[in-house]
Amino acid sequence: MPWRTPRNALDRLRTPRRFPKFLKAAAICTLVGGLLSPLTQAAAATTATNDYCGGQCSDILPPGENGNATLADILLHQVFGTQPAHAEDQLGPYANLAKGYSSLTDAKINDFFNDASFGVPSDQVASTEKPAGRNDVTIVRDKKTGVPHITGTTRYGTEFGAGYAAAEDRLWLMDVFRHVGRGELTSFAGGAAANQGLEQEFWRNAPYTEAELQAQIDRAVAGAGARGQQALADVNAYLAGVNAYIDASDSGLYFPGEYDLTGHKDPITNAGTIEHFKVTDMVALSSVIGALFGSGGGGEVNNALSLLAAQSKYGVEEGTKVWESFRERNDPEAVLTIHNGESFPYVPKPASAQGEALPDAGSVTREQLVYDRTGSAATASAADTSATAATTALTSAKRGMSNALVVSGKHTASGHPIAVFGPQTGYFAPQLLMLQEIQGPGISARGASFAGLSMYVELGRGQDYSWSATSSGQDIIDTYAVELCQDDYHYLYHGTCTAMDKVERTNSWKKTLADSTPDGSYTMRVWRTKYGPVEYRATVGGKKVAYTTLRSSYLHETDSIIGFQMLNDPDYVKGPQDFQSAVQHINYTFNWFYADSQHTAYYNSGDNPVRASGVDAEFPVWAQAAYEWKNWDPAANTADYTPSSAHPNSIDQDYYVSWNNKIAKDYAAGSWGEGSVHRGDLLEDRVQKLVAAGGVTRASLTKAMADAALADLRAEDVLPKLLKVINSSPVTDSTAAAAVDKLSAWLSAGAKRTETSAGSKTYADADAIRVLDAWWPLLVKAEFEPGLGTGLYTALTANLPVDESPSAGHGPTGGHAGSAFQYGWWSYVDKDMRAVLGETVQGPLARTYCGGGSLASCRDMLITTLKGAAGKTASQVYPGDDQCSAGDQWCADAIVQRPLGGIKHGKISWQNRPTFQQVVEYTSHR
Missing domain, CATH: 1.10.439.10 (Penicillin Amidohydrolase, domain 1)
Structure with a gap:
């Protein structure tokens, strides 16, 4: 070579x-x-x-x-x-x-x-x-x-x-x-x-x-x-x-x-x-x-903690309503990948939940993983061994990745389907x-x-066909409360006191040319039950329990190989139905998209377990036979799974968009934040306009993707409501008025985070971008914390981070990761602002929070926080890190190919798009 x-x-x-x-x-x-x-x-x-x-x-x-x-x-x-x-x-x-x-x-x-x-x-x-x-x-x-x-x-x-x-x-x-x-x-x-x-x-x-x-x-x-x-x-x-x-x-x-x-x-x-x-x-x-990339669900213990906080604040009945409104399990305003109205019910909220095992207040502790540290490891902690940028970016890549834009041939200039799609697997060197x-x-x-x-x-x-995937994240993980007996390492399994299984790894290392970390060692220890590994300890009604995590793909990491084999086989895949049949063999949670010269198709993969009647998959349940997956075999971790026809699927819909948004009507939200404003709306709005106009080309669909990749979701879809509240009366404060003018001008210009010219490393509308980056966390806290109370507000932010701007190094994907605006409180702010304005809101929050529901008070809060944001310097908003000097706005957003080896690469300007991407339009078929 x-x-x-x-x-x-x-x-x-x-x-x-x-x-x-x-x-x-x-x-x-x-x-x-x-x-x-x-x-x-x-x-x-x-x-x-x-x-x-x-x-x-x-x-x-x-x-x-x-x-x-x-x-x-x-x-x-x-x-x-x-x-x-x-x-x-x-x-x-x-x-x-x-x-x-x-x-x-x-x-x-x-x-x-x-x-x-x-x-x-x-x-x-x-x-x-x-x-x-x-x-x-x-x-x-x-x-x-x-x-x-x-x-x-x-x-x-x-x-x-x-x-x-x-x-x-x-x-x-x-x-x-x-x-x-x-x-x-x-x-x-x-x-x-x-x-x-x-x-x-x-x-x-x-x-x-x-x-x-x-x-x-x-x-x-x-x-x-x-x-x-x-x-x-x-x-x-x-x-x-x-x-x-x-x-x-x-x-x-x-x-x-x-x-x-x-x-x-x-x-x-x-x-x-x-x-x-x-x-x-x-x-x-x-x-x-x-x-x-392929395991959706989990988080039942954190869900339980925020529910308990809501019930503590408002009482059980009202607190549950408040919690459900923030969870947005089946929000009627959410953007959908299958938008033809077809319903695919999966893990709906039961009328009367059975077997719930909510922890006693203050009793939950995370299961210890690391033991017996020596040398350089002796002074380390769980926090400081997992907070590095490369680790954060990699381990949380599953939280925000991949998009797809697929248009039927009925709406293209050539009459052939067009697709622009790919996975967002993060940016690493090597990839x-x-x-x-x-x-x-x-x-x-x-x-x-x-x-x-x-x-x-x-x-x-x-x-004569192409395929791609986005992470769907539907729930294939459940948390079980196993009741302890004898000691902390025995539990009841079908009435018998049973020993947990202990699995250990002892690692030791020496300083090398590549890594100057001094010599050290530690042991990792996991306690396992038939219901999966122990993740938390707690008490439930005074009883000591271990919370375990069971996912349907556990002990089945290799099963998906057959589906990929089929996708590569030209004698197997000859059309959209064959494609759907192939990806049904993939047990990871993905949205799969297909295009050939005549057809488009979609299928949602994953082994969705059939849960016991009355079980609410959002919360922990007792580890008892009555609440196990149907026909579950603990030895092989197999169970009954929902049939392929129950998985969201479609052929030749007018168009498909996906950016990890809600999949279909009544298909349970895989993640928090699938509400009225979602990153998927950036694609939906653009592709919908293209399809309505007709004559879609490869270039126009790629443009739609690239335009959405530079958009600030908060500015495009939420800022107009914020400004509407502020402008409900004349703005007399000069600082606030100047900030409103900058934000309005940026909004009129398209609300994108783009350079003044290629390679300038300076944003057009830099001041407006700085103000919004500073304002968003301030306004969200001031809008919701007074009504929710500090405890509930904090618990809900553990379920869903407030912000994920490109420069948010504290966000779930870490800094310089490209992927942005997947997780945030945009929907909550949008619904709350519309409620304050007296506008129609489908699936509203249980209460109106901004200013206690008063337009004047809400407006005052927005102006106060806006003034505070406008007064923050670039160095305060972009404090600098191992890649950037404080105050360097462009660099704070910039994408870094995180080195996993000895070769590094230069930074590139921020884009919110897949890492690997295809643009395809087939002209003929076998």
Whole structure:
């Protein structure tokens, strides 16, 4: 591959005489990256004959395909700022759309995206490789992006090539995440706070033993017949390819440099090993991805705490009404993905809840995870090992991600459906996803896959169809109150006192070149019951209980492999019904979207357990047979699941939009905040206008996405009501009047967070943006806390954060994460302001809060808080962090590719859009 460093150059850098010159403290990286292999001779590629997209499929995945770097690459990058080839060549086009979209045409789309056609034109072939000398598979890489195009003549060879290419592009990242999934990251990569936080967050939710990892593979294969056997064969071939690359790169000295910097390899003698991958590593990887992006629900204990706070404030009956109005379980004003009025009831509020096990006030404590700290770990705490920026951004990526805009051919200029869609998986270096094309017996696809799980394309295109997903988050997690007996580690199971199962991981680490954290160690301990791992301790009616978390995908992290296998199979997916049938096999909670030259489709996946009659899924229930999932088998964690027809599904709706919003009528809210104002409204409003006008094109739909990506949801959808209240009387205060004028001018200009010109790093309407960023948390607190009381207000903010602006480093996705405006009190403010104004509100809050319901008092509060916000300096609003100086507004919003290895990239201007994204319009069908 042309971006790989030749062996002789590496040898020169690795000699004892040369190496110390580069080994400066400033040149040492932090964590993750790696790869580079020898140069190979370019050869002509064959023309793809199975591509029905007509050159109208495009994709993008920043920062770049090459996520591996040798030690030489890392040191040169640290000292001189050089980038390995193809490490960031997709970052510029991705970033430039923010300024270029306004003049976008179909002909210019690939100025901002890659051509995602099958194959590589002969004049664009950068290299051709026969991995491990095999004759049954070829890896061709293109000049522009370095994406691997894998073509096999046998199924085994095809998957071998996919594994080899994955290791070429993401070996270190794959290694990191198999250790994250096993709760062993610190022992592998060092004791940095980010590493501790990652392994603690994920292992708490999936504390599997090695036997349980293997059992998951065995069950998934046995339950899927011939396809299960094929999946196992594919995995084994894929792993053989990964391991072949490990051996080749080790002997050729072009393995990722992070292995040197973390002490796994000696940079002088090359002593040390890179462990081969095995099948159970795939389960560990899957558990991380499933926890991040495919497990909706949970939070029942926090729900109970805020309900109790409401009942304490208002009494049981009125408090429950207040709580329900904030929960917005089935808000009639919420934007819907399926908007044709069809109802899909799921976990509705029961008329009379049965089996509830609400905690006694003040009794809830979080279950201890970490024990026996030594060395550097002895002074650490749970808070300071999980609060680093990279950890926060990664572990909460599931909370705000992905969007989709899909328009039926009835409303497009060509008569063919158009889709602009993709997942928001966060911004990392290297990216969690990787691009590839796979062509072989039973496989024909191009797109993105999670590193280490890329035996199939997970999001992308087939020969004449494309598919993508957003996180749906419907509730597949329940909390059970298990009554304790004998001591704190025994519980009643069907009347018998039963011992909890203890699972432990002891990790120790030493200071390395990559991580200066002093030597230390600790033990993680999880207590498990048949109802899942213990998460909290409390008392209920004076009885000691452990609150456990049970999710339907627990012990089933690998089941979804069959669905992805089907999506890649051209003989299986030939139309929208086949697509829906394929994604029904995916047990993670996703919204799936499809487009070909004739049809569009949607399906909501996930194993939705059938709950016992009367159980309210919002709150903990007693761990008793009467309240278990129907036909639940605790040994295998299987149960009855709602049938596919009960899952929201649709074919050829006029259009679909999704930005993690409410899915369909009567389908229970997966998250708090699915009310009258939601991020999905930014897409709904724009696509609805396009469809009404007709003649939608790829460019116009991409423009709609890009325009929404720069919009400030608070300004576009809530600020008009705030200003209406303020302007209900003349504004006489000069400070407030000036702020109102700035906000009004910004609103008239489109209420977007955009640069004055490309690369200026200065916002147009900068003062108005600063004022709103400062004002929002002040006005929300002043609007609601007086009426709710501090206790209830605080409890509700634990369920739903007040704000998630792009610069909100305190928000659920952390700073510089791109994704914004998913979680906030926008709907509450909107409904409350309309109530104060005397306007119609469907699904109103139980009470009017602003000014106690008085328009004049509400107006006074808004003006007072607005004046306070206007008086805050930029340095106060944007206090600075490890990336930005205080007061740098643009930088505070800017997206950072969080380094998971030795290579870093520059900041880009904020955009609220998917990380991997496709723009597709098929011209024909098989």
